[in-house]
Amino acid sequence: MTGAVVLGAAAWLNHEPDTPAQGLRALSRREAELIRALAPVILAGMIPTDATARQTALNEVVEAFDRGLAGMSLAVQGEVKQLLGLLTFAPSRALVAGVWTSWPEASESEVAAFLMKWQSSRFVLLRAGYQAMKQLMQACWFGNPLAWPAMGYALPDRAREFL
Amino acid sequence: MSKLPDPIRLGLDRGWTVQDGAKLKADLSLEADIVIVGTGAGGGTAADILSAAGLKVIMIEEGPLKSSSDFRMLERDAYPQLYQESAGRQTQDKAITILQGRSVGGSTTVNWTSSFRTPAATLKHWQDQWGLREYSQESMAPWFARMEERLSIAPWPVPPNENNDILRRGCEALKIPAAAIQRNVKGCWNLGYCGVGCPTNAKQSMLVTTVPAALDRGATLLHRTRVDTLRFAHDKAVSLEAVALDEAGIRPTGVKVKVRARHFVLAGGAINTPGLLLRSKAPDPHATLGKRTFLHPVNVTAALMNSKVEGYNGAPQTIYSDHFLDTLPLDGPIGYKLEAPPVHPILAGITLQGFGEEHSTWMRRLPHLQVVIALLRDGFHPHSIGGAVSLRKDGSPVLDYAISDYVWDGMRRAFFTMAEIQFAAGAKVVMPMHEKGKPMKSWAEAKQHIADLPMKPLECRVVSAHVMGGCGMGVDEKRSVVRGDGRHHQLENVWIFDGSAFPTSIGANPQLSIYGMVARNATRLAEALVSQKKPMVG
Known part of the structure; x- marks a missing residue:
């Protein structure tokens, strides 16, 4: 219940115009920054460490998240936007996520601490928020053929006969 | 593009009557003997049987028409295109993620091909607890056999992976x-990609069997078209109203479709079928609609x-x-x-x-x-009553399922x-x-x-790929939504021909249970209509 009140308040207080950032369909600039800050922590061990490859991977995760969000039903898009609003609105980011700097300035350990806090929160709504961010991010990267070599996965050879 | 023959594209070239809602420029008004909402296990089977009886059939599908040429064995393409809510449909509290299909063929386009007859214990329970005497193993056996033959359901001769x-x-x-x-x-090529659309057309889903058969007989298919409401007069449905959806299948384009018919077959799957009846404010004198929805958690x-x-x-x-x-x-x-x-x-x-x-x-x-x-x-014990479907503010259905x-x-x-x-x-x-x-x-x-x-919840991972119930069958209208023959208790020309009619879960992957029940009920409906030979509505 507390979580619902916080979510509602954040949605109401979040005054930033909700326009997509340049080149994106659904994510605002601040939301894209959030994704870019969470991705290296959620996907640690699965995204490349080489600087150039890492940038490419992070760009692709943000683009996939944006595509995914734009492709959701309007009701679910609204819920995800509410969650993103809660996390990008500075007061709720600090109070509910416990992150006191902006997302681009947050350290990886601060991001991990936030995720762990929500992962085992006594509030169902915060656990749901953790699951949403974690699973969306993982789906965005693991569906990308660039991610497959690290997990030893490939399409079967026979697929070449018809694809 | 796949180099294998694509029976859907070949059918379209032969001149099937198929309309993509995203491409509709003006409102449509249609008439039919039967309009079928949904093209999955229930809708596909019903369309095959009713069209074979010579009835004029219109199928309406919310999802897109995708076929083997589009199936590229990629999860990231398949989930947004072929699943409800991009494969991220969830219960209201987000504790259970539900895999449910949303394209022509419904869940049969993406299921993992497991085929079981309804277990004997389940049928016995329906007979004893729900008064469904006609659902005996013996009386259902010929219907299962018929659909097993129709869909090449057989022992799999290849060693397991x-x-x-x-x-x-x-x-x-x-x-x-x-x-x-x-x-x-x-x-079957034994590839393992059934869940993202069979790229070789080996899976005998509704997409490549019953739906094409109905189209070959002159049935109409509207896809990327979402049915909003049924209109009732007295104890009958008289028409349905639908909206065309954009290319992404998300936003209505503003183009509307109206269909008048003698009979209305609802087969949008559990969650969606009770959702449509709730949106339509269908009679629900005992508050049973949408209740007892089961998931095989x-x-x-x-x-x-x-x-x-x-x-x-x-x-x-x-x-x-x-x-x-x-x-x-x-x-x-x-x-x-x-x-x-x-x-x-x-x-x-x-x-x-x-x-x-x-x-x-x-x-x-x-x-x-x-x-x-x-x-x-789930659904066989007083402490397992399943979940309840309700409507969000925008009219879309959501399932509240407390574990x-x-x-x-x-x-x-x-x-x-x-x-x-x-x-x-x-x-x-x-x-x-x-x-x-x-x-x-x-x-x-x-x-x-x-x-x-x-x-x-939200600590233990719980998922579901089988949604059942919500418009349960039963003889007692105080405890159920439809009769054993699938007819709505209060509406004399509305038929529920999908998994939402099950009074409990099945206790096995449900596709063959849906095929068997619908084959039986659609055949009876076809026989009744053909013998009546009533003139068309309108």
Whole structure:
């Protein structure tokens, strides 16, 4: 219940115009920054460490998240936007996520601490928020053929006969 | 593009009457003997039978028409295109993720081909508890046989992939009976990509069987078209109103479709069918509509094996065990069916708990991962009443399903069973899919750890691929929504021909149960209509 009140308040207080950032369909600039800050922590061990490859991977995760969000039903898009609003609105980011700097300035350990806090929160709504961010991010990267070599996965050879 | 022949594109070239809602420029007004909402296991079967009886049939599908040329074996393309809510449909509290299809062919386009007749114990329960006397094993057998023949459902002659064989070997070591699963395939390549749309058209889904048959007989198909409401007059439906959807299948384009018909067959699947009736404010004198919606809630354990498993290669779900259904009475502790699912990157990635290093340790060993699932048989006990469908503000349906302690108890027992089987098959490490689940190195360690796991929503991973009920059949209209023949208790020309008509869960993967029930009920409806020879409405 507390979580619902916080979510509602954040949605109401979040005054930033909700326009997509340049080149994106659904994510605002601040939301894209959030994704870019969470991705290296959620996907640690699965995204490349080489600087150039890492940038490419992070760009692709943000683009996939944006595509995914734009492709959701309007009701679910609204819920995800509410969650993103809660996390990008500075007061709720600090109070509910416990992150006191902006997302681009947050350290990886601060991001991990936030995720762990929500992962085992006594509030169902915060656990749901953790699951949403974690699973969306993982789906965005693991569906990308660039991610497959690290997990030893490939399409079967026979697929070449018809694809 | 696939180099294999695509029966859908060939059919379109032959001149099928198919309209893509996204391409509709002006409002449409149509008439038919029967309008069918949904093209999955129920709608496809009904369209085949009703069109074969010479009736004028219109099928309406919310999802897009996609076929083998579009199926490129990629999860990231398939989930947004072929599943409800991009494969992220969830219960209201987000605790259960539901895989349900949303394209022409419905869930049959993306299911894993497992084919079981409705179990005898389930039919007996329906007869005894729901008054459905005509649902005996003997009377249903010919309907199952007919659909088995229609959809090439037969024993699968190829050895199971390693993921399934580990389940078989583990059961064998523990003397737990396990058997092979029948599949609806013809000339299957054994690739393992059933869940993202069969690229070779081997799977005998509605997309390549009944829907094309109906179209060849002159039936009409509207896709990317969402039915909003039914209009009633007295105790009958007179028309339905639908909206055309954009290319992405999300926003209405503003173009409207109206269909008048003699009879209305609802087959949008559980959640969507009760949702449509709720939106239409259909009579619901006993507040039964949308209630008793069941999920076969599933929990999962993963194991690391010494040798490669490659659970993404080879037919998924070819071995099962019903030991923990058959040995438990329906009115006792909840029972569960054991199966081994496909293990593809996105599916495995979002199911494994945790993030960062804890998670990637497992992902980097994806080829060595073995996965077992337990499907719980919900809806047979007073402590398993399922969930309720309601409408969001925008009119879309959502399922509220609280997991009772009775169901959690079954999940804990299933964790024990699955871990024991995996260790018996030689697993080095087993892990329950649970945010507090830890890698366990022995059966002794597993017994302690699983006993201590808190069974809570959004900590224990719970998924579902089978949505059933919400418009349940029964003779007592105070406890059900439709009669045994699928007709709505209060509406004389509205028929529920999909899994939402089941009064309980099935206790087995439900596609063949839907085919059999709908074959029976659609045949009766066809016979009644053909003998009436009433003039068309309007």
